Amino acid sequence: MNAVLRVVMMAGLALAVLPTSAEAGRRPFIWVYDTEIVPKGDVELEQWLWVKSRAPGVSRQRSAYWIWWGPVFGLTQRLELAVPFQVVATRDTTRLDSFDADFRLRLNPRGHDGAWQPLVRVAWHQAIHGTGPSRVDANLVQSFQTEGGLRLVLDLGTQVGLPALRGQERPVRLLGTYAAGASYPLSEDGELRASLEAFGELPLQDLQGEQHHFLGADLAWTFGRTWVTLGVMVGLTPLFPETPQFMPRLIWAVVL
Numbered sequence: 001m002n003a004v005l006r007v008v009m010m011a012g013l014a015l016a017v018l019p020t021s022a023e024a025g026r027r028p029f030i031w032v033y034d035t036e037i038v039p040k041g042d043v044e045l046e047q048w049l050w051v052k053s054r055a056p057g058v059s060r061q062r063s064a065y066w067i068w069w070g071p072v073f074g075l076t077q078r079l080e081l082a083v084p085f086q087v088v089a090t091r092d093t094t095r096l097d098s099f100d101a102d103f104r105l106r107l108n109p110r111g112h113d114g115a116w117q118p119l120v121r122v123a124w125h126q127a128i129h130g131t132g133p134s135r136v137d138a139n140l141v142q143s144f145q146t147e148g149g150l151r152l153v154l155d156l157g158t159q160v161g162l163p164a165l166r167g168q169e170r171p172v173r174l175l176g177t178y179a180a181g182a183s184y185p186l187s188e189d190g191e192l193r194a195s196l197e198a199f200g201e202l203p204l205q206d207l208q209g210e211q212h213h214f215l216g217a218d219l220a221w222t223f224g225r226t227w228v229t230l231g232v233m234v235g236l237t238p239l240f241p242e243t244p245q246f247m248p249r250l251i252w253a254v255v256l
Helices: 002-017
Strands: 045-054 064-074 078-084 083-089 093-104 116-127 135-145 149-163 173-185 192-203 213-225 228-237 244-256
Touching: 173 213, 192 228
Parallel strands: none
Antiparallel strands: 045 064, 045 244, 064 078, 064 083, 078 093, 083 093, 093 116, 116 135, 135 149, 149 173, 173 192, 192 213, 213 228, 228 244
């Protein structure tokens, strides 16, 4: 009886550590939203560690460091929900910056193997101690993957800042965002990928206002129910002095 119990326990342990058919809602980019989502019924713990360096054109600005942490719930085979919070630190202070409710709707269900996959993202960003206002984010994301594994993603978004919710007498802030990425597998199983991406922010009310544009490179590794992506965005600071020079980010996640 003890021998049978030991066999059952060892089998259970093996099933717990071996990868299953459920995979993480991984993405090979640090800034571009992708169209992969968490499977229905699964919960993914996701964490971002990232830095925004100083911008030479803003003398009062200091480097800032963020921790983004939260669970991501697979609600259906089309819809996931992330509920993260962010902590930000500078040389002088550390504070709870914000929390979010972030819905990502994949228009085709998981398991649909078409090359073209669209996704819609809508998020509420609740500012707490940050300088920016609470806001609504919306993104349209389109991915395309070839049979050889080359993956292309385009992510167009807008942010609607609402200063009145914090008692600030300022106009609604409209910001347009764009991001695009290309990723290619370095291994036959596609678990190791290298990527290039671009990201930018454009004020929609004042086209001559402050803009930010970045180019970057990433390395992503997926193993079983875990994925890790590491990359760095380099600001086009010579053209836009208000843009931070560097924004490195590490993302890791595991499906429970």
